[in-house]
Amino acid sequence: MKKLLLGNAAFARGLYEGGCKFISSYPGTPSTEITEEAAKYDEIYAEWAPNEKVAMEAAIGASIAGARSFCGMKHVGLNVAADPLYTASYSGVNAGMVIAVADDQGMHSSQNEQDSRHHAIASKVPMLEPSDSQECRDFVMEAFELSEKFDAPVIVRTSTRIAHSQSIVDCEDRKELPLKEYTKNPQKYVMMPAYAKPRHVFVEERTQKLIEFAETSSLNRTEINAGTKTGIITSGAAYQYAKEALGDTVSYLKLGMVNPLPVKLIKDFAAKFDEIIVIEELDDVIETHCRKIGVNTRGKDIFGYIGEISQTIIAEKLLGKKNESVSLDENIPVRPPVMCAGCPHRGVFYALSKNKITVSGDIGCYTLGAVAPLNSMDTTICMGASISALHGFNKVRGAEAEKRSVAVIGDSTFMHSGMTGLVNIAYNATNSTVIILDNSITGMTGHQQNPTTGKNLKGDPAAAVNLEELCKAIGIKRVRVVDPYKLEETEKAILEELEAPEASVIISRRPCALLKYVKHNPPLKVENDKCKSCKMCLKLGCPAISIKNGKACIDHTQCVGCGICAELCKFDAIV
Amino acid sequence: MATKSVMIVGVGGQGSLLASRLLGNVILAKGYDVKVSEVHGMSQRGGSVVTYVKYGEKVFSPVIEKGEADVIISFEQLEAARWIPYLKKGGKVITSVQKLDPMPVITGAASYPEDLIEKMRAKGIDVTAVDALSLAEEAGNAKASNVVLMGVVSTKTDFEDEIWQQALEQCVPPKFLDLNKKAFELGKNAAK
Numbered sequence: 001m002k003k004l005l006l007g008n009a010a011f012a013r014g015l016y017e018g019g020c021k022f023i024s025s026y027p028g029t030p031s032t033e034i035t036e037e038a039a040k041y042d043e044i045y046a047e048w049a050p051n052e053k054v055a056m057e058a059a060i061g062a063s064i065a066g067a068r069s070f071c072g073m074k075h076v077g078l079n080v081a082a083d084p085l086y087t088a089s090y091s092g093v094n095a096g097m098v099i100a101v102a103d104d105q106g107m108h109s110s111q112n113e114q115d116s117r118h119h120a121i122a123s124k125v126p127m128l129e130p131s132d133s134q135e136c137r138d139f140v141m142e143a144f145e146l147s148e149k150f151d152a153p154v155i156v157r158t159s160t161r162i163a164h165s166q167s168i169v170d171c172e173d174r175k176e177l178p179l180k181e182y183t184k185n186p187q188k189y190v191m192m193p194a195y196a197k198p199r200h201v202f203v204e205e206r207t208q209k210l211i212e213f214a215e216t217s218s219l220n221r222t223e224i225n226a227g228t229k230t231g232i233i234t235s236g237a238a239y240q241y242a243k244e245a246l247g248d249t250v251s252y253l254k255l256g257m258v259n260p261l262p263v264k265l266i267k268d269f270a271a272k273f274d275e276i277i278v279i280e281e282l283d284d285v286i287e288t289h290c291r292k293i294g295v296n297t298r299g300k301d302i303f304g305y306i307g308e309i310s311q312t313i314i315a316e317k318l319l320g321k322k323n324e325s326v327s328l329d330e331n332i333p334v335r336p337p338v339m340c341a342g343c344p345h346r347g348v349f350y351a352l353s354k355n356k357i358t359v360s361g362d363i364g365c366y367t368l369g370a371v372a373p374l375n376s377m378d379t380t381i382c383m384g385a386s387i388s389a390l391h392g393f394n395k396v397r398g399a400e401a402e403k404r405s406v407a408v409i410g411d412s413t414f415m416h417s418g419m420t421g422l423v424n425i426a427y428n429a430t431n432s433t434v435i436i437l438d439n440s441i442t443g444m445t446g447h448q449q450n451p452t453t454g455k456n457l458k459g460d461p462a463a464a465v466n467l468e469e470l471c472k473a474i475g476i477k478r479v480r481v482v483d484p485y486k487l488e489e490t491e492k493a494i495l496e497e498l499e500a501p502e503a504s505v506i507i508s509r510r511p512c513a514l515l516k517y518v519k520h521n522p523p524l525k526v527e528n529d530k531c532k533s534c535k536m537c538l539k540l541g542c543p544a545i546s547i548k549n550g551k552a553c554i555d556h557t558q559c560v561g562c563g564i565c566a567e568l569c570k571f572d573a574i575v
Numbered sequence: 576m577a578t579k580s581v582m583i584v585g586v587g588g589q590g591s592l593l594a595s596r597l598l599g600n601v602i603l604a605k606g607y608d609v610k611v612s613e614v615h616g617m618s619q620r621g622g623s624v625v626t627y628v629k630y631g632e633k634v635f636s637p638v639i640e641k642g643e644a645d646v647i648i649s650f651e652q653l654e655a656a657r658w659i660p661y662l663k664k665g666g667k668v669i670t671s672v673q674k675l676d677p678m679p680v681i682t683g684a685a686s687y688p689e690d691l692i693e694k695m696r697a698k699g700i701d702v703t704a705v706d707a708l709s710l711a712e713e714a715g716n717a718k719a720s721n722v723v724l725m726g727v728v729s730t731k732t733d734f735e736d737e738i739w740q741q742a743l744e745q746c747v748p749p750k751f752l753d754l755n756k757k758a759f760e761l762g763k764n765a766a767k
Contacts, residue, residue: 004603165637166611244635312640323642325660333685335677337622373682546676557717
């Protein structure tokens with residue numbers, strides 16, 4: 001059966017066919033749809049965990065219990081889950097365990113461009129890298145087999161272009177597997193020094209066996225074209241770019257397993273050609289390995305370490321070819337992403353911007369508060385850092401900073417790793433003000449449930465964390481809730497809490513305007529005779545409001561009638 | 576057959592994902608190899624978005640680069656203009672006449688260029704411009720302008736109407752099917 005599937009959907013198909021029984025993940029672009037698609041198969045139990053560390057630990061537990069298990073995350077999520085990963089490498093698996101990590105070359109939706117292969121190398125865990133949707137499905141199934149054969153969790157690394165490209169996939173039926181027997185085995189599963197030392201020996205021996213496997217596995221394949229003088233070593237999306245640019249004018253060694261890398265296979269391939277070029281995105285992992293085993297290559301001197309490679313970059317750098325193209329000789333204004341019309345975060349950021357508050361930001365849709373016209377963010381580091389970094393900032397700058405600074409963090413991000421930062425504020429006492437932007441969903445990744453929403457991944461009712469009670473239990477006495485559509489009330493709450501003599505939490509509560517169950521008001525209109533063209537409403541950065549013929553104008557297809565522009569208008573021109 | 580490259584461009588939230596899925600399913604039904612590359616995540620929030628559709632005997636790279644697109648399908652004028660350098664010599668543009676101000680225009684830091692469609696034509700580009708938004712509203716929902724535009728596209732391809740109709744049935748939830756079929760027809764008629 002042939003289907004046109006997104007890389008992530010093909011990945012989910014591989015999990016299904018490969019007999020996966022348990023999934024625990026945390027959403028992160030471009031990995032999210034693997035878990036969403038897999039959750040559609042009734043045979044698989046799937047959940048959103050509060051963060052990637054919890055997800056991976058849950059998947060490890062399920063594997064030890066005897067079920068093939070999976071956890072998926074984006075590249076930066078693997079940093080959060082690195083702790084269990086490095087030890088799961090030692091303890092290994094019972095039933096197979098597969099980890100998806102989705103890198104984001106080009107930073108389409110991420111705060112950095114790290115290369116996850118380093119985690120596979122450092123944790124000594126095998127890593128596969130598919131080049132299209134068919135390979136996503138095939139490699140996941142192979143990864144389960146490898147995991148059980150070599151007693152290791154196996155990482156499958158994708159990238160934005162693989163995860164979010166659809167291509168044709170040949171699908172088969174699911175292989176239903178019984179639970180493997182669980183036998184108590186502390187020497188394998190209790191990683192304290194006495195038991196971990198022999199496991200490290202095991203890990204090193206396993207790596208040697210994996211290298212032997214890599215020499216002959218069909219995951220790594222050569223494509224020799226007669227008469228060619230250049231050999232290309234490549235993997236992942238870069239393989240596709242190379243094939244498109246260079247066709248059969250070169251030969252290829254396509255590596256489907258990127259950790260550990262083969263030795264003899266590469267040496268034998270290299271011996272056939274005058275010149276070897278490694279085409280790999282981000283870091284020089286394959287190239288460094290080649291040098292280490294005495295194979296001279298070019299690579300990063302041509303392609304560099306930054307962003308995505310493409311067929312035109314390869315054609316230009318290696319063949320000196322450049323496509324002809326036309327341009328309009330016109331200054332085309334950029335169109336950066338913006339907070340949606342009716343976004344509940346807008347009111348909070350307007351109040352912060354107006355009062356020139358220092359804002360310690362976090363990861364989510366609300367990071368868009370950093371851009372014009374709100375320009376209301378000073379820092380964004382990683383998930384959860386808004387709260388912990390604000391504490392450090394305030395500790396060294398003292399009372400004056402405490403009265404002029406806040407942290408902003410979404411509900412899902414707060415559950416992920418913000419609450420531990422709040423514990424630190426309470427425990428180590430800064431007079432910090434934290435705003436939880438509770439839009440009742442994980443927004444940026446496309447509406448995933450989280451522990452505060454009262455629903456689980458399948459949409460069924462679930463326990464909901466009560467944020468007010470949680471913050472109080474942590475030791476924050478001043479906790480209040482505001483509606484960010486009420487501009488005046490929101491601003492007043494922020495200013496009062498900044499002045500308060502102790503730490504406080506403001507929960508800005510209003511569901512995401514894109515949620516299907518949210519009822520919208522009729523779109524607002526500008527009464528032209530009342531509009532004085534003061535442009536006050538434009539300060540909100542609402543994509544539905546613009547100036548047409550000198551007067552404010554509201555796009556009725558976008559406006560959801562949130563009313564904050566009407567609150568702001570001094571002339572009652574917006575109705 | 577040489578690989579054909581189609582770009583679907585617009586503003587996040589305009590429905591380019593459905594448009595690309597429709598086209599992808601039509602191509603699959605015709606038995607070609609196909610890749611459809613989408614953008615999810617942050618850029619979807621009102622930013623400039625682009626989807627690449629490539630088909631032929633064998634497709635390798637999922638992305639389309641400057642000077643490679645046979646067709647650009649655009650939901651918005653400024654976005655059509657933005658991606659013109661990606662058009663191959665002799666390539667076609669099919670665009671909605673809709674204009675959406677980007678944030679730099681809203682804040683006054685930049686202005687929306689005038690007469691973009693005329694300027695594209697002055698460069699010798701084959702441009703088909705339709706009022707997809709009004710037609711979608713006529714069909715019953717402004718959100719269906721993506722399907723109106725695909726109706727226009729269907730008249731510029733060799734793919735049979737029957738295959739387009741099947742793709743609509745595969746990609747659109749049953750309760751919106753009638754509305755979308757009407758939108759598709761309006762698009763087809765507008766192209767004539």
